[in-house]
Amino acid sequence: MESLLLSRRDLEFLLYDWLDVEALCHAPRHADHGRETFDAALDTCERIATDLFAPHYQKADREEPRFDGTAVELIEEIGPAVRGFADAGLLAATLDYDMGGMQLPHVVASAGMAYLYAANVATAAYPVLTMGNASLLLAHGTPAQIEAFALPELQGRFLGTMCLSEPQAGSSLGDIQTRAEPDGESLLGPRYRLTGSKMWISGGDHELADTIVHLVLAKVPGADGKLPPGTRGISLFIVPRHLVDADGTVGARNDVQLAGINHKMGYRGTVNCLLAFGEGTRFRPEGRAGAIGYRVGAEGEGLAAMFHMMNEARIGVGLGATALGYTAYLHALDYARTRPQGRPLAERDPSQPQVPIIRHPDVRRMLLAQKAYVEGALAFSLYCAKLVDDASLATDDDERRRLGLLLDLLTPIAKSWPSQWCLAANDLAIQVHGGYGYTREYKVEQLYRDNRLNPIHEGAHGIQALDLLGRKVAAGGGEALALFAARVEATMVEGRATSTWCDEADALGARLARLVAVTRDLHASGDPGAMLSNATPYLEAFGHVALAWTWLGQALATSDRDDDFSRGKQQAARWFFGWELPKVDVALALLERNDGTVLSMQEAMF
Amino acid sequence: MESLLLSRRDLEFLLYDWLDVEALCHAPRHADHGRETFDAALDTCERIATDLFAPHYQKADREEPRFDGTAVELIEEIGPAVRGFADAGLLAATLDYDMGGMQLPHVVASAGMAYLYAANVATAAYPVLTMGNASLLLAHGTPAQIEAFALPELQGRFLGTMCLSEPQAGSSLGDIQTRAEPDGESLLGPRYRLTGSKMWISGGDHELADTIVHLVLAKVPGADGKLPPGTRGISLFIVPRHLVDADGTVGARNDVQLAGINHKMGYRGTVNCLLAFGEGTRFRPEGRAGAIGYRVGAEGEGLAAMFHMMNEARIGVGLGATALGYTAYLHALDYARTRPQGRPLAERDPSQPQVPIIRHPDVRRMLLAQKAYVEGALAFSLYCAKLVDDASLATDDDERRRLGLLLDLLTPIAKSWPSQWCLAANDLAIQVHGGYGYTREYKVEQLYRDNRLNPIHEGAHGIQALDLLGRKVAAGGGEALALFAARVEATMVEGRATSTWCDEADALGARLARLVAVTRDLHASGDPGAMLSNATPYLEAFGHVALAWTWLGQALATSDRDDDFSRGKQQAARWFFGWELPKVDVALALLERNDGTVLSMQEAMF
Structure with missing residues (x-):
């Protein structure tokens, strides 16, 4: 049976034909690599996903993490899955050889991770959080901190978390109240005592590893004993669940305690905690x-350090959302090909046998929409992941800066578009299954519930919108947006040179021009409150333009071929241009007239 | 604390100001009624909803129905809730005094039912299914069948189900395989022995009542022993869970047996069963x-009898979807008014306290969208419910026929629009709550899960689309659509006469004209397969036009007022016209060009 996690055919098309990732091997860092080692890495990920992650997907949903008063109890399959992932060396897949890594390009590692997300996103969260945590320490920690915390994480002996939110401070991190009082120096860096509550901590408490390395945002009180207001007073701390010696020896428990487990709509296999620091x-x-x-980096620079990893984390969220939509699409496709129901309209002879539902146009509509959403999202996610590689491999400083600007610009789209549209794909996958899709016997309803987290965490949808319109498109004095426009225009030029795709290229060009113009006008208005009041339709219009570009690129990459796969890509591209791209006109029109309906809606009028 | 089920202010505006339901009391049937008795009925519904239905909403989700090998176990709160509903006489609210009814207009009873749906849709399903069942028997049963089955149902002694689908036949009812062999005559009508499986039977097995009256679609074999193919061979049968004497005495168990309980994404308090008939x-x-x-009506006319109740059942589904969206909106509004987080963009002083999130434009955007969806859906649902009254009270035969045509036409919209857009409102309600909305501590995620059923059951979304475009708009040689257009035009004329709403009236008029023209062209094309391949965008475009009309009507009904409520209605109308109605242009354009992207997508290309 074909795997229903991802389409390997599609993945290979995107990596090798469309993104030409083999060209990355010209860089000395990846000189040992080639299609063979990339394929082997994908094979490993698919195998681990299939053998260790997928089998307990539904069980982990049914049997949620529980706290028995002493320890958090997880189903027994999670530990071996996380260990299997670690033992395959995947925690360090992109890292240097001398860190025990494989020096895989980020884009290839991302493609591999998509298998894990598709198989069991909740179990994948444990290693993913740990990788993010270790990467942050590698970038900002001292050698002693890396030795004591990051290396054991990369070996899977320790697992990691990110502790940002508090019950009263989610999107508004400047309002965190966790307090860090200086407590002398140590081999592991300046020592502090932390007190406070951290909310929504995924992987916050469990017995899967020797200890858990919490990376905690907190504030150091000023001379007046008060915490500095706003985000500038935030520092970053390593707070291990157990005390750890400089040589990595794990000692007694630190003063970090589980204060509650959140019971969620989905993503249930990932224990999500309220943690109490410093209760004593x-x-x-x-x-x-x-x-x-132990403080990481300078005092007051905690948020900057945390956000250093944010692009990759947010692209990772988008990739996870993509994978959840993708596997649901493949399940729906499989169901539609095998489930008989009804007859074609033109030949409604009730004495004839029923036909597979894929023969009904409305089912094909739902499948084609899913295909356009999930394959588009995968293409865009991998495009952004490759930008991470391009930026890190760039030998020219200015080129690296430009790639960084472009990556910054596209990150809110990479996070939000799959979170919105691959969730829509999940919804359609349920609908294709009919009543069965509404039952827990099929996976599609769980895939929907799991994916519903993605527009919320790691910067909610509306926060991505503020980030894009308020900061990213204006970055470099407009250079970021110009860089994006130049890439879109290059694809348009290519499209206009064909007879098949020139209309689509023109349609995309018209929207890009309006988007660029409205961006300029909004920023020229000088009223940030009014400008940002329609940030979400702006984000969504930008996203659809970016995805239309991605689809045009895929269509052009297959345009000289006539196999089923290529014709399917072209049909999905045509569908996206005919059924989806025109939707942006509504958003562009309201941005152009600076629609004030939302801003003038008064509280009392609700 | 204000109830978070529905806005009574809105309900009263819709009933008394917009729909003028008091005018129904001019009819002899409702002569005893007036605003006072209507209000009393709404009070009763709200009280029962609040006291008996709402308190176990989340518990019924957590503790699903279980089969212990002998009986289905429900949580203990469901029985008293159903009895309380019955004891208040609500099962017969719209029926004649001589049936023990209240002779309430259907529209007022519907408004009352919305409270029950909002409080606990899963528990409400038991009485709702019973009312539908009894109504069908009142319309099609013999006096003896009514006496033995319908009257005990209306008293709440028996509960009822509808048994249509089978595991291999959901949307395609012509393919049912349940067999009914003649078994002589009886006081309760022609007797049969049934064998077969029925799937998705809500309320299919439990101990809440003396017995359960199953209304079962089955086929009587022909002389060759084979079941006739297609829907024309379907007959309708009363199959009680226990044998019942003509005097209503409940005897031994009939050969109906629970074969499995479906475990659903939501709606969990309603036990949903696979039932085996005739296993012996x-x-x-x-x-x-x-x-x-016992056969109800003539042989071969089972589906017609079942569909006799379909308009009301489908409007009921739409009303339920509306109520689930509506209460979620009120919860989100309450949360947004009380949850502090962040500061306004224009005054970002971190030393100032955080503000309630309703002050952020993006949160207001989400609330305004929800308001437009749920209040629009409630208005449209009640409009359709009043058409049921208007048709049944019409003294002129031709007027009744016309009202019936209009109601038939609008029913697919009444079912599908709230199922789609009030579900979208549920999604936004989760988003407003942020991470908390993703937990089961707040009701919004359950409201979403419960509502997700509505686009699936009672005719899936795509089935509604085929019904609308394939049959309803062509009914009466186009008369149905003309009747709708005339009503929309009357509102447009009213709008054009104002300075405030003339643009909206024009915008609506332009879409209506395109919708009417494209309907004519599609039906003139003569290729039903191609015509119906884009039925779903047609349904969705039609729905948005109908809802825009509803919003224009609400705006005009408040246009001479300047209170907050009225200004809120006007703002929501403006938002719908600015942000939602233009979306139909995408669908209209693809219908106008008869877009073939879906139809030409081949199976192998997925």
Whole structure:
């Protein structure tokens, strides 16, 4: 049976034909690599996903993490899956050889990760968080911190978390109240005692590893004993669940305690916690309350360090959303090909046998929409992942800066578009299954529930919109947007040179021009409140333009071929241009007239 | 605390100001009624919803129906809720006094039911299914069948189900395989023995009532022993869970047996069953296998009888979807008014306290969208419910026929639009709650899951589309569509006479004209397969036009007022015209060019 996780055919088309990732091997860093090693990495990921992650996908949903008063209990399949992932060396896939890594390009590692996300996103969260955590330490930690925390994470001995939100401060990180009091120096860096509550901590407490490395945002009080207001007062701390010696030896428990488990709509296999730091009720390291933490980087630069990893984390969220939509699409396709129901309209002879539902146009409409959403999202996610490689491999400083600007610009789209449209694909996958899709016997309803987290976490949809319109498109004095426009125009030029895709190229060009113009006008208006009040339709219009570009690129990359796969790509591209791209006109029109309906809606009028 | 089920202010505006339901009291049937009795009925519904239905909403989701090998176990709160509803006389609210009814207009009873749906749609399903069942028997049953089955249902002693689908036949009812063999005559009508499986039976097995009255579609074999193909061979049968004497005495179990409980994404409090008829393994009435059933109406006319109630059932589904979206909106509004987070963009001083999130434009955008969806859907649902009254009260035969045509036409919209857009409102309600909305501590994620059923059951979304474009708009040689257009035009004329709403009236007029023209062209094309291949965008475009009309009507009904409520209605109308109505242009354009992208997508290309 063909795997229903991802289409390997599509993945290979995107990586090798469309993105030409083999060209990355011209760089010395990837000189040992080639299509063979890339394929082997994909094989490994697919195998681990199939053998260790997929089998407990539904069980982990049914049997949620529980706290028995002493420890968090997870189903027994999660540990071996995480260990299998670590043992295959995948935690360090993109890292240097001398860190035990494989020096795989980020884009190839991302393609591999998509298998894990598709198989079991909740179990994948444990290694993914750990990789993000370790990467941050590699970039900002001292050698001693890397030795004591990052290396054991990369070996899978420790797992990691990111502790940003608090119950009263989610999107508004400047309002965090966790306090870090200086507590002397140590081999692991300046030491502090932390007190406060952290909310929504995925992987926050469990027994899967020797310890858990929490990366915690907190504020150091000023001379007046008060916490500095706003984001500038935030520092970053390593707060391990257990005390850890400089040589990595794990000791007694630190003063970090589970205060509650969140019971979620989906993503249930990932234990999500409220953590209490510094309560001193159960654990009192060195005899007193206060969670011991080691500062990473300079005081007040915690948020910058955390956001250093944000592009990759957000592209990762988008990729996860993509994978959840993608596997649901493949399940729906499989169901539609095998489930008999009804007859074609033109030949409604009830004495004839029923036909597979894929023969009904409305089912094909739903499948084609899913295909356009999920394959488009995968293409765009991998495009952005390759930008990470391009930027890090660029030998020219200015080129690296430009690639960084472009990546920054596209990151809100990479995060939000799949979170919105691959969720829509999940919804359609349920609909294709009819009543069966609404039951927990089929996976599609769980895939929907799991994916519903993605527009919320790692910067909610509306936050991505503010980031894109308020900061990213204006970055470099408009250079970022110009870089994007230049890439779109290059594809348009290519499209206009064909007889088949010139209309689509023109249609895309018209929207790009309006998008660029409205961006300029909005920023020229000088009223940030009014400008940003329609940021979300702006984000969504931008996203559709970017995805239309991605589809035009895929169509052009297959335009000289006539196999079924290529014709399917072209049909999906045509569908996206005919059924989806025109939707942006509504958003562009309201942005152009600076529609004030939302802004003038008063509280009392609801 | 204000109830978060529905806005009574809105309900009263719609009923009394917009629909003028008091005018129905001029009809002799409702002569005893007036605003006072209508209000009392709404009060009763709200009280029962609040006291008996809402409190176990989340518990019924957590503790699903279970089969212990002997009986289906429901949580203990469901029985008293159903009894409380019955004891208040609500099962017969719209029926004649001599049936123990209240002779309430259908539209007022519907408004009352919306409270029950909002409070606990899964528990409400038990009485709702019973009312539909009893209504069908009142219309098509013999006096003896009514006496033995319908009257006990209306008293709440028996509960009812509808048994249509089978595991291999959902949307394609012509393919049912349940067999009914003649078994003589009886006081309760022609008797049969039924064998077969019925799937998706809500309320299919439980101990809430003395018995359960199953209304079952089955086929009577021909002389050759084979079942006739297609829908024309379908007959309708009463198959009680227990044998019932003509005097209503409940006897031994009939040969109807639970074969499985479906575990659903939501709607979990409603036990949903696979039922086996005629297996003869546990129950053998009169000593042999075969479920005893009594035919209702003539042989071969079962589907027509079942569909007799379909308009009301489908408007009921739409109303339920509306209520689920509506209460979620009120919860999101309440949350947004009380949850502090962040600061306005224009005054980002981190030393100032955080503000309630309703002050952020993007949150207001989400609330305004929800308001436009749910209040629009409630208005449209009640409009259609009033058409049921208007048609049944019409003294002129031709007027009744015309009202029936209009109601038939609008029913697919009444079912599908709220199922799609109030579900979208549920999604936004989750988003407003942020991470909290993703947890089961708040109701919004359950409201989403419950509502996700509505685009599937009682005729899936795509089936509604085929019904609308394939049959309804062509009914009466185009008369149905002309009747709708005339009503829309009347509102447009009113709008054009104002300075405030003339643009909106024109915008609506332009879309209506295109919709009418494209309907004519599609039907003139003569190729039903091609015509219907884009039926779903047609349904969705039609729905948005109908809802824009509803919003224009609400705006005009408040246009001479300047209170917050009225200004809110006007703002929501403006938002719908600016942000939603233009979306139909994409669908209209693809219908006008008879877009063949879906039709030409081949199976192998996926």
